[in-house]
Amino acid sequence: MKKKLHLLIIVTAHLITTVVVAQERLVNKANEQYQDYSFSPAIDIYKRVLEKGYVSADLLKKLGNSYYFNADYDEAAQTYKRLVEEYPADVGPEYYFRYSQTLKTLGNYKDSNDMMAKFMEITTNDMRASAFKDEKDYLDEIRENSGRYDIEQFQYNSPYSDFAPSFYKEGLIFSSDRDTGNLARYRHTWNSKDFLDLYKVDADSISTNTVVKIGEEVNTRLHESTSITTLDGSTLYFTRNNFKDGKYIKDENGVIRLKILSATLSDDGKWTNVNELPFNSDSYSTAHPALSPDEKTLFFASDMPGTLGESDIFRVEINEDGTFGTPENLGKTVNTEARETFPFVTAEEILYFSSDGHPGLGGLDVFATKIKDELFDRSVVNVGGPVNSQMDDFTFIFNEETRKGYFASNRSEGLGADDIYGFLETTPLELDCNQAITGTVRDKISNEVLVGATVKVIDEENKEVSSAITDSEGNYVLSIDCDRGNFVRATMQGYVPSEEYLTKSDGKPRIIDFYLERDRVTAGFGDDLAKLLQLSTIYFDFDKYNIRKDSEIEVEKVIAAMEKYPSLKIKVNSHTDSRGRDSYNLWLSQKRAESTVNYMIAKGISANRLQGEGFGETKLVNGCKNGVRCSAKEHELNRRSEFIIME
Template structure:
């Protein structure tokens, strides 16, 4: 009995020591994990796992370490084990990442099952909504595939080469290649050397070496992703957070990324300064410029980000200052990673994402920027640019259709490689063109309320319609990838339309001036009312045509010139002031005066008649003996234009 108790004590002591050693290893691995030192964290977690210890937390962190190092095969194994052994209480993010790793392995059916579980757990997630749509995203990707002919880049190394940028007749790119220095600086995210910027003239006949980018831009830490102004004298680039040559860590001990700016003077890059919206507590990286160089795009995890990194824009003011960073919104950004933006000369935003439906890992996506809006369709550019691993830092020259991107696909020379390509067929984006305008009467110029404006395609099918408001205004949108007819119509008017061919998405104003349909006008109709004319008034006890009346009568004359068969009877009236006989004579003179004016303007007298009705057809109750205002009496001193045939 004593011997058994002694053995049990020894075993408990050994077990306790083993547990203590195991806890120390896990604590050390967790410390590396928190510092984003994923490579050493993986080594330690694996040692603990090989000793037979496991937990949900360990598997989460080990899977994430593989995932963020783009080792999707190993990440998939660990995530599967996590979800199989600890399915209770595991957050939806791990189902999403597991689905991503399965896609990178080409296991799309299993990936779909994992995404279904993810969607069921978080319906408010942008990614869940994208995948929950009734769409076959693989078919969409296949439809966009085959637009690029991919080639090699002969200056790749066995290290990591990525982030190509057009610069003069060549390229600037980022690499952790061995430059022959005895002092090697390594970062612990993936145990690779720190990145520097390199230069190569890709169209030169003496392409036998790659050189480091000059000046003081390269340091012993990371420099990557660049963008140059068109004149080649200003560069924005990504660098680790430095102060006086030393790294600066945030409260969590993380060295963040910042965007810096440098200016070239007398052939030397100098005046290196960080941008004012950088921060010690979050990263800002991967700059890109708009075609007019008035906007700077970048990726960041700053407050307000939807996911692990979002794409933002910031205005570059004319005085060299900067505006406030603006998130591009959830049509672009998801809860995952959106990064490495590039804007082409045709205002197409390219970026990499693992949140939008793709083939696995980071895929390259594109969207057309219209009127500083980022609400258009987001297209996966398809194979062969995209693969089942990470594809990123896409750039293209819209004039030559040549470009470059980077990928960690398996057929590469190094960890990341640059590939060249030629675009053989452009992407086809949804093209939404806003159309606004006003509908008016062609002769009177009065606005027409309640007119219908329709968009009709070339197959004569109605696509959309709108009704003009109280100001005669309408607003519609058309698909500018195809030809469309925009047609305005209203009862009693001849429809009018304009054809719009395939165009860009710039807004267009189309005002319609509709003509009265005289075919529908009948005997006895008042043409003045049909034309929405102002009433033809006369001064008290006068029968000459007033200047304001001339304007309206000219519109009647225009209608008679357009319709040569149209005949009119001018009927004139007086107020009740004065005796009845006199008023009858005065009204006849007014009718004759109006007819004479129209004849003097070229209307044949055979097409006109005139008759006065005195005070027999008053429009109000201002009869004899009733006291009325001048304005009320004025309403009765008028001429009308009745259609005869």
């Protein structure tokens, strides 16, 4: 019996070991295909392992990502949900973010916001968290931008994947995995679709109405996609898998990277001189080229060193001799820690791109930002629906002269996996961040409004941008570019200029009132020198008439003025609060006036230039008269001295 039991244990252990080893082999095989971007077979294998009861946080992460990057957001959400619920200690911030994105894509904004809140809890200095904090009402903003486009299906869509339209002559070049002619052996395993090739339509004649594959000089047995041509149609930039001498090249992790290539159109209409761009690499991807209006700058997406997220938008100069400069990241206003990709630049220097890092409706959304003057830190705006949807929306192109354009989406109502849509912009998208600045300019001493004062907007390069003149009520109105830092400066003849610096902002209106100081004191008989010199009030302690230490410096300013102007004569008027008998207050104020005069005489001012008079409680500055309850601070305002200029 013991032998049988022992044998049973051995057999059972062997079977368990065999099953575990088999499961591990399945997982390892799936992991290899995952690293190779072969996500569809990875999904099948991971699912098989899950069905056998073998589960781990790593497996759920990879399966969730496989669904996520194949835009199967329903399955991705279910997988990420299981990851969050079963392995909360192993959920990194990126998985909360992706789970939030999948929920948003499915229209579950409440749970999506909850996951973003979790993401924010465990991240520091992440731009996506900052954007979420700053844009809690981002759906309202997207709704405001929506309804600007009339869209329609592209008549040349197929039941397969059609995307990446680009303007070419009178027509378009686009990417598709419709009949490649390469049979199933060249089927790519990212999403089990055929390899992508470049096609053109209506490019040579408006009446052609046929889709033609670009020649074999460009199209190969791997992926070709996302292209841009120069305005004269002579140079083509396009994306291709890393492919050389008939073989594909993998990086050290076994990943086939993407590269940008160029080609030149020969006189016989064939694409020749197909060359890689010099900043390509076997270690990272460069893809999705776009040109600036002057064709001196190439924009593209990459995960090269210096990338902030999964992929960023970069630019590189194209020199006159055809060489290239050093790629430059567009920075953290455009790029986030997620995906920024598929750039396009219009004639008016508007950069359109797709992102799942900026607040959107779900998946990849199309965003726009103005990059005129090579400034890449202006506001990024979601273009709204119906261009953007809960699914992936990307490869947006636009002709500002005709107000027409195209984009691609994998929304459910399409004909294929991805479809191209045409659109007409009916209302221009507002990209300028204009902030209204209003206010009043006044004299700091008298508080009188200053009519005819000039208020200028000066940028950070110290260049005047705009100006306004105050009206009959001292008011001004200005508008500033709130995507930039600006100085708002008020000036008027006879006054010291005053300014305030405004940082980049959300564009909410601001009120800035200016109180200008006179650049010289011009006084007349009867004026209070305390106001002209902007003295702090000369206060006295309750029931005391000696000058307080904190008031001595103010009296010294009057002495300095009298020393500078030997003919200046001053009458010191002293006042009390209402507490105490009226007769006593009159006596106390007289003593305070005499105390101030004596202090000034002791400091060297001639007695014949000074007078002093006490007014008791007869000239209160507030309503704290006899019988009125007031605070100590309110009573203190009445215990003061004035310095009146005499003839």
